[in-house]
Amino acid sequence: MLGHAELLAHIAADFSREEFPAKCLLVQQGLRAKKLFYIETGGCRGWFTTDEGKDVTINFGFEGSFVSSMETLLAGEPSWYNVETLEPTVVYSIGHPEFEELKTRSSYWQAVYVGYVEQRLLYYQHLFIARIKDSPASRYRALLAQQPEIIRRVPQHYIASFLGITAVSLSRIRGRK
Numbered sequence: 001m002l003g004h005a006e007l008l009a010h011i012a013a014d015f016s017r018e019e020f021p022a023k024c025l026l027v028q029q030g031l032r033a034k035k036l037f038y039i040e041t042g043g044c045r046g047w048f049t050t051d052e053g054k055d056v057t058i059n060f061g062f063e064g065s066f067v068s069s070m071e072t073l074l075a076g077e078p079s080w081y082n083v084e085t086l087e088p089t090v091v092y093s094i095g096h097p098e099f100e101e102l103k104t105r106s107s108y109w110q111a112v113y114v115g116y117v118e119q120r121l122l123y124y125q126h127l128f129i130a131r132i133k134d135s136p137a138s139r140y141r142a143l144l145a146q147q148p149e150i151i152r153r154v155p156q157h158y159i160a161s162f163l164g165i166t167a168v169s170l171s172r173i174r175g176r177k
Contacts, residue, residue, distance in 0.1 A: 008038070008040060012092065014109075017090065017092055020042075020085045020089050020091065022086060026044065028079065029078075029079055032076065032079065033083075036073065036096060037092070038066050039064065043089060044089060045057055045154070046061070047084065057158045057162040058162070060154060069083070086155075087153070139163050140163055143159070
């Protein structure tokens with residue numbers, strides 16, 4: 001996989017640059033996502049609302065990340081989750097149909113896409129298994145070690161939701177240092 005700067009140079013040729021303020025929905029749960037986004041600067045969180053009205057954070061994306069709805073991109077289905085900017089965010093975007101056409105005509109973009117999907121599959125497998133086998137404290141320590149930008153840039157209640165614990169539990173874990 002190419003580095004952020006090199007990939008960004010390729011993206012600028014085919015994607016459109018857009019700027020969004022904090023708290024802007026890029027993808028809305030229950031609707032088909034229209035675009036694929038590559039984050040140049042800023043950050044987003046993926047989250048959904050349960051049937052009981054609970055807000056559950058499932059992912060974060062920062063510089064160098066693609067964000068969209070995989071359900072829409074792969075199967076044309078409505079998104080299972082929202083993607084919202086956490087802070088002012090600059091992205092490069094491309095419509096899903098245009099991205100599909102780009103992948104079809106470019107072996108470069110096909111390789112980038114496959115590499116990214118494989119990387120995300122491994123990441124989500126790790127999260128799934130960690131949620132089953134690791135304690136909340138272990139999950140927090142792993143997050144701190146592996147993705148410290150989340151700890152620095154994301155509000156604590158979103159981190160707690162991502163870890164599958166309450167904000168009070170997260171506060172206790174952080175206090176045990």
